[in-house]
Amino acid sequence: xxxxxxxxxxxxxxxxxxxxxxxxxxxxxxxxxxxxxxxxxxxxxxxxxxxxxxxxxxxxxxxxxxxxxxxxxxxxxxxxxxxxxxxxxxxxxxxxxxxxxxxxxxxxxxxxxxxxxxxxxxxxxxxxxxxxxxxxxxxxxxxxxxxxxxxxxxxxxxxxxxxxxxxxxxxxxxxxxxxxxxxxxxxxxxxxxxxxxxxxxxxxxx
Numbered sequence: 001x002x003x004x005x006x007x008x009x010x011x012x013x014x015x016x017x018x019x020x021x022x023x024x025x026x027x028x029x030x031x032x033x034x035x036x037x038x039x040x041x042x043x044x045x046x047x048x049x050x051x052x053x054x055x056x057x058x059x060x061x062x063x064x065x066x067x068x069x070x071x072x073x074x075x076x077x078x079x080x081x082x083x084x085x086x087x088x089x090x091x092x093x094x095x096x097x098x099x100x101x102x103x104x105x106x107x108x109x110x111x112x113x114x115x116x117x118x119x120x121x122x123x124x125x126x127x128x129x130x131x132x133x134x135x136x137x138x139x140x141x142x143x144x145x146x147x148x149x150x151x152x153x154x155x156x157x158x159x160x161x162x163x164x165x166x167x168x169x170x171x172x173x174x175x176x177x178x179x180x181x182x183x184x185x186x187x188x189x190x191x192x193x194x195x196x197x198x199x200x201x202x203x204x205x206x
Contacts, residue, residue: 012078014095016040016071020183021094022120023050023058031089033078035071036062069099076103083112092117096197118197121187142181143188146172151206160201162186 009030013021016037023032032054036043040062051058063074075093082091091107091114093100104114117123149172150158159165169182177185189195196203 008089010082010089010091012075012091012093014071014075014093014097017095017097018119019044020119020187021047023047023054025120026054026123030057032058034058034060035074036060037071038063038066069097072097072099075100079103079107079112079114083107083110088112090114092123094118094120098198118190119187121184121191142173142177143185143192146185146189147194147206150204155204158202158204162197162200162202165202 009027011026011030011032013032013034015021015034021034026032032051034051061074063071075095079091079093082088088111091112093104093114093116095116096118100116104116107114146169150168159168165186166179166182169185170177190197194204194206196205
């Protein structure tokens, strides 16, 4: 298992549920376990090369067997192991599955600091908020533009899927932003709670 010494943060990745995993911006205190489904046969080259750069801080766990929410039970088991340790690392579950929330609420009430995030952008956003003030990133203006345009639309007319939201943002900027840039904008929308997602359907909070 990944070594989790005192003051270490542990990131548990539900890779069946979230495939956008940007490890490059992680704080040095993070250790990572990436849980891969039994039927997931390949991994993106970019993710693997970035994971290699973190060395022993990353562990891959390919689950065995299939079944509804099978991978979730493996993550829950890992959280139980962490709960029994002393000292306990701070845990973050990267998943859009709200089914984790009752368990995390229980563990928090009993002394394990843990939470669920939709996107790693939420971690990066938190770190940026506590860092020394700097010039706004180019995405800030782009994000405001996206919110402004979507805010003028009836909620029923807004994109309901990530793919259509991506296409909509691309059209807003006349295809001058690449897919990675569009992905950062969408991640920032999740991080700032402008949107949420359940069962692959996007809900707008503005």
